[in-house]
Amino acid sequence: MQITSPTFKDNAAKALADAQLQKALGNVRAGFIDKRQKAADALPEFEALRDAARDIKNHTLAHLDLYLETYAEKVEAAGGQVHWAETAEDARNRILEICRRLGAKTVTKGKSMITEEIGLNAFFEEHGVTPVETDLGEYIIQLRGEHPSHIIAPAVHLNKEQVEEDFRRVHTHLDPSRNLDEPTSLLGEARAVLREKYFQADVGITGANFLVAETGTSIIVTNEGNGDLTQTLPKAHIVVASIEKIVPTLEDVSQILRVLARSATGQDMSVYTTFSTGPRRDEDPDGPGEYHVILLDNGRSAMLGTEYQEMLRCIRCGACMNHCPVYHAVGGHAYGWVYPGPMGAVLTPSLVGVDKAGHLPNASTFCGRCESVCPMRIPLPKMMRHWREREFERNLNSAVARYGLGLWAFFAKRPALYQFATGTAMRLLGAIGKGKGRFAALPLAGGWTRHRDLPAPEGKTFQSQWAERQKKMKAKAA
Amino acid sequence: MTTPRDNILAKVRASLGRKSDDTARRAAVTDRLQRTPKGVVPRRGQLPQAEKLDLFCKMAEAVQASVARVASTADVPQAVTDYLRQKNLPAHVRMGADAFLAEMPWSGQKNLTIESGRAKGSDEVGLSHALAGVAETGTLVLASGPDNPTTINFLPEHHIAVIRAADIEGDMEAVWTRIRATYGKGEMPRVVNMITGPSRSGDIEQTILLGAHGPRAVHIVVVEE
Numbered sequence: 001m002q003i004t005s006p007t008f009k010d011n012a013a014k015a016l017a018d019a020q021l022q023k024a025l026g027n028v029r030a031g032f033i034d035k036r037q038k039a040a041d042a043l044p045e046f047e048a049l050r051d052a053a054r055d056i057k058n059h060t061l062a063h064l065d066l067y068l069e070t071y072a073e074k075v076e077a078a079g080g081q082v083h084w085a086e087t088a089e090d091a092r093n094r095i096l097e098i099c100r101r102l103g104a105k106t107v108t109k110g111k112s113m114i115t116e117e118i119g120l121n122a123f124f125e126e127h128g129v130t131p132v133e134t135d136l137g138e139y140i141i142q143l144r145g146e147h148p149s150h151i152i153a154p155a156v157h158l159n160k161e162q163v164e165e166d167f168r169r170v171h172t173h174l175d176p177s178r179n180l181d182e183p184t185s186l187l188g189e190a191r192a193v194l195r196e197k198y199f200q201a202d203v204g205i206t207g208a209n210f211l212v213a214e215t216g217t218s219i220i221v222t223n224e225g226n227g228d229l230t231q232t233l234p235k236a237h238i239v240v241a242s243i244e245k246i247v248p249t250l251e252d253v254s255q256i257l258r259v260l261a262r263s264a265t266g267q268d269m270s271v272y273t274t275f276s277t278g279p280r281r282d283e284d285p286d287g288p289g290e291y292h293v294i295l296l297d298n299g300r301s302a303m304l305g306t307e308y309q310e311m312l313r314c315i316r317c318g319a320c321m322n323h324c325p326v327y328h329a330v331g332g333h334a335y336g337w338v339y340p341g342p343m344g345a346v347l348t349p350s351l352v353g354v355d356k357a358g359h360l361p362n363a364s365t366f367c368g369r370c371e372s373v374c375p376m377r378i379p380l381p382k383m384m385r386h387w388r389e390r391e392f393e394r395n396l397n398s399a400v401a402r403y404g405l406g407l408w409a410f411f412a413k414r415p416a417l418y419q420f421a422t423g424t425a426m427r428l429l430g431a432i433g434k435g436k437g438r439f440a441a442l443p444l445a446g447g448w449t450r451h452r453d454l455p456a457p458e459g460k461t462f463q464s465q466w467a468e469r470q471k472k473m474k475a476k477a478a
Numbered sequence: 479m480t481t482p483r484d485n486i487l488a489k490v491r492a493s494l495g496r497k498s499d500d501t502a503r504r505a506a507v508t509d510r511l512q513r514t515p516k517g518v519v520p521r522r523g524q525l526p527q528a529e530k531l532d533l534f535c536k537m538a539e540a541v542q543a544s545v546a547r548v549a550s551t552a553d554v555p556q557a558v559t560d561y562l563r564q565k566n567l568p569a570h571v572r573m574g575a576d577a578f579l580a581e582m583p584w585s586g587q588k589n590l591t592i593e594s595g596r597a598k599g600s601d602e603v604g605l606s607h608a609l610a611g612v613a614e615t616g617t618l619v620l621a622s623g624p625d626n627p628t629t630i631n632f633l634p635e636h637h638i639a640v641i642r643a644a645d646i647e648g649d650m651e652a653v654w655t656r657i658r659a660t661y662g663k664g665e666m667p668r669v670v671n672m673i674t675g676p677s678r679s680g681d682i683e684q685t686i687l688l689g690a691h692g693p694r695a696v697h698i699v700v701v702e703e
Contacts, residue, residue, distance in 0.1 A: 024683070031684030045520045052517045059510070065490045066500070066507045072483070074664065084482040136690060137681035153681065160682050183682040191691060195599055214511050215666045225677040225692025228632045232669075243486065248510045250657075254650040255517045265680070268537070269615040272692065273672040281668050283624035285574070286596040297486045304493035 001119050001147055003352060005336030008359035015330040024157050025331050028150070032322035035266025036373065046262065053256045054377045057313035060246055061304065067213040067246045072295070074216025078278030080291040088118035091296045095120065095205070095238060098292055099129055102235055104202035110220060110227030111135035112207030113151050113316060114240050114296065116338045117351070120205075131205075132197045134226035136190050143170050149332030151339065152264050152318040157331050160186065194226070204230040204288065208241035209315065210256070211293075214249040216277055218293060221260060223271045231276065236290035239276070244300050244312040256315060259375035264317040299351045307386045311346050313376040320370035320380060326363050335360055342370035342380045349387050358396050361387035419463055426457040433457070511664075516651050523614035523648030530613040531700065534646045537616025541675030542688060543696040550703040551578075554640055555587045557699045558605065561638060562590075565695070572597050572634060575625040576607040579640060597629035604634035604693070610653045611646040611698075617674045618698065619653050621667035628669050637693035639673075643702045 004011060015021055040046045060067055072082040085091035099107060107124065109115065109131055121142070124131045133142040137155035141148060143166045148154030155163070164180045167189055180186055198204075206227050208218040218239045220227045231237040247253045261267040280287035303312055321327040321341025332340035337357065339347045345360040354361075361384035370380045391397060392405070411418040433439055433456025441449050448454055460468075480488075496503070525533060535545045546557045562569055569589045573579055584592060597604055606626060610619040618639050622628045631637060647653055650672075661667060677692030688694055 027684040031680070043520060043522070045518050048518045049520075056517070059506075062494065063503055063507050065487050065494070065496070066503060068487065068490070070507070070511065078666075082483075084486050086482050086485055090482065134691065135681070136679045140681070153684065155681050156684065163682055183685055184687055186682055187679060187687050187690060191689070194691065199599060214514065214664055217666055223677070224679045224690035225632050226690065228628070228671070229691055232628050232632065243490070248507070249514045250654040251514045251516050251651055252510075254654070257650070258520070267541075267674075269617055269672070269674040271541075271674050271677060273617075273674075275666060275670040275672075277666040277668055279668075281623075284622060284668060285624065285627040286629045287622060287668055295486075297489065301486060301489035301493050304490060305495055306493075 001116065001122070001338065003337045003356055005348060005352070005357040005360060008334060008336055008363060011334035011336055012330040012363070015334045020159060020162065021157055021331050024159050025328055028153075028156055028322060029328055032266070032319075036263055036319060036322070037266075039262040039266040039268060043258070043262065043268075046259070049255060049258050050375050050377055053259050053315075053375060054313060056247060056252045056255060057376060060248060060252075061244065061309060061312055064243065064246065064304065067248060068243060068295070071211055071213040071216055071246055074213070075278070075291075075293055076216075078216050078291075079281075080216065080278045080293060082293045082295055085294055085296045086298075088296070088298050091118050091240065091294050091298070092120060092123045094294055095240070096123070096127055096129070098236060098238060098290075099124075099203050102202055102290075104129060106130045106132060106197065106201045107203045107205055108132050108134050108197055108201040108230045108234065109138070110204070110206035110222065110230045111138050111154070112205070112240060113148070113338060114207045114242055115205065116147060117298065118240070118296070120240075132194070132201065134194050134197065134230050135222075135224060136187065136226075139190055139194065140166060143167075147333070147338070149340065150318060150321060151316050151341075151343075157333065198229045198233045201230070201234045203236045203238060204232075204234040205238045205240060206231050208239050208245050209260070210247050210253050211241055211245045212248075212250060212253055212275075213246055217250075217275045218277075219253065219273065219275050221257070221270045221273050223265075223267075225272055228272055228274055231274075232287055234288060236292065237276070237279070237288035238292045238294060240294045240296065242296045242298065242300055256375075260315055260317055263319040263373065263375040303350050308346065308350050308383060310378050311343070311350065311383060313378055314343055314347070315376060316343075317375060319373040319375065323369040323373050325365060325367060325369075330363075335363075342384070343378075346378075346380055346383045346387065349390075354387055354390050354394065355396055358387070358391045361385075361391075419461070422461050423464060426461050430457045514654070519649050519651055520614060523612070525613070525648060527644070527646075530646050530648055531643050531702075534611050534613040534616055535698075535700070537613065538618075538675070538698055539616070541616055543616065543675050543698055545698045545700060547700045547702055549701075551582050551701055554579075554582050554699055554701060555584050555590070558638060559587050559590055561697050562603065565636065567602055567636060571603045571605045571638075572601045572630055573605040574607075574627050574630060577625065578607045578642075579605065596627040597633040599633055601634040603636045603638065604630035605638045605640070606630050608639045608641040608698075609645065610656055611641050612648075612650055612653060612672070613646055614649050615674055617650075617672050618696075620671045620673065621657070622669040622671075623667060628671065631671050631673065632692045634693060635689075636695045636697065637673075637676075638697045638699060640699045640701065643700055646700075
């Protein structure tokens with residue numbers, strides 16, 4: 001897909017001015033945070049499970065080559081085929097080959113971020129294959145020609161009136177006077193329209209939440225049941241998964257499943273957790289005749305052994321963006337590529353380059369909420385800081401930013417001078433702002449004061465207050 | 479000529495800084511796959527069997543499934559008929575050839591017709607046998623096989639699952655022990671479906687609605703004998 005991360009600042013400004021979007025984003029704040037907290041509080045072992053989940057992925061990543069070999073052998077032993085793909089292009093070509101061989105015209109798809117990453121839908125359309133998204137949110141945004149704005153709630157940027165408009169525009173075979181006021185009618189209509197598509201499709205494509213090395217099993221976790229119909233009814237099921245989705249055993253995946261749904265939607269378990277191993281067996285009455293796994297690297301192997309390795313523990317629950325004040329303000333599209341929010345701010349520079357995505361790790365207040373809710377305990381703020389360092393080393397910041405940082409560094413390395421300069425500045429600003437207690441405009445701070453007033457300092461710096469307090473405490477102790 | 483597989487594995491090894499001697503790493507992997515260590519198993523499900531059953535029913539109802547408890551397999555056909563009546567559904571059920579279900583006295587239900595084989599898009603009611611339940615979360619566990627079509631779990635509007643009380647386990651880990659005992663270590667049925675309540679979606683304004691693409695209702699019949 002077209003990457004617009006380089007214009008993050010413009011994207012964000014537009015998002016802030018978009019009334020529809022701002023209304024819809026209220027649903028993120030209201031819809032996820034309390035539910036996650038309740039689900040976590042109801043399970044005394046939740047924090048211990050987060051530790052266990054982190055340790056399982058760390059062990060797996062340290063032995064990834066060996067687990068990948070085991071996994072592939074088990075898939076093949078169950079009659080499935082593994083297609084190793086180094087790049088997005090390789091993956092697209094392998095998928096198209098399978099579809100061509102089967103004469104596929106229509107392909108149904110379960111919700112999958114990895115197929116967004118490889119731009120599969122656009123590629124299919126260029127090559128005469130019709131992709132049909134079957135997850136309700138994905139279906140809606142496909143009708144609109146958009147991309148997901150959230151990794152588990154792809155249409156979270158929309159309001160129901162917009163969905164109604166799209167359904168009336170596209171479902172022209174239905175009575176134009178039908179009532180679509182209620183979300184239940186919209187859901188019912190999508191259900192009926194997509195029912196036919198499952199049966200028409202020649203190939204069904206899903207992602208995978210996990211791949212189990214012990215048994216050669218792929219797992220999808222869903223609530224709607226669309227992924228299951230997508231993979232059960234057509235002639236072939238293609239699983240597209242990146243190499244870090246591996247977990248060693250069924251017990252290991254059970255540990256991680258306990259933190260996945262709770263962190264994502266606040267459910268104890270998602271409705272459907274489906275474990276698939278190979279194609280239809282001899283006497284099976286249903287199931288796909290062929291089972292393929294596209295095992296994709298696309299930049300993951302290069303993240304191993306670097307300060308970004310821990311990002312490969314990510315299980316795509318979305319908790320980091322659900323709790324992110326920046327995501328709440330601008331939504332997912334502003335981030336400009338497949339993965340938004342804090343996890344996107346770390347992953348996008350790794351996969352497309354910090355030269356293109358350098359704004360993303362800067363779009364953070366480092367408030368730390370993402371790390372505090374990440375079920376896999378990924379230190380997201382620390383990794384965003386690493387990206388800022390890489391950006392600086394590679395001379396990618398603007399001249400103004402570099403000059404400002406240089407100036408700050410000059411003072412920061414000279415504590416006496418730093419304290420004198422900041423102390424003087426605070427006293428000066430405090431004196432000027434005494435009347436109103438705030439500034440509506442200040443030189444060099446236009447980015448702040450355009451949107452809100454800057455509170456006037458009340459005289460002393462933090463450091464001088466700290467020093468005074470220490471002195472008092474010492475005097476008391478003596 | 480190197481294959482994409484070789485290239486990816488070589489890149490992974492290079493990034494991990496691995497040398498040619500992998501003995502210790504291989505031993506660690508073999509050990510984990512052999513031992514399948516359990517990790518943290520929540521206390522919630524660690525209960526005597528009768529309480530496990532109560533917890534299973536409570537958790538299933540909490541996710542909008544309905545539950546009927548019957549004394550013996552002989553009572554199941556009546557329980558199915560009762561459900562169909564209560565929901566105003568036609569007396570017609572789609573069912574696999576599962577032996578546990580097949581041996582029940584269906585002929586006692588005069589008006590009830592049963593169609594076997596894989597489900598069709600137009601089926602109103604599907605009936606299947608759950609091989610296990612997970613009390614911790616109120617989850618049904620179903621395995622595909624010659625007698626258990628997967629489509630029955632997803633296509634019909636209403637899904638009725640019959641489960642023996644003795645097959646309700648406290649946690650997922652106990653289910654894996656059962657599956658290994660039946661299918662062999664490292665082996666799986668083609669599909670294992672874990673189902674926790676009826677299908678739902680929150681994709682429109684984050685409001686949860688039941689009946690997205692799978693069944694709108696899940697009814698569990700527990701056989702207590």
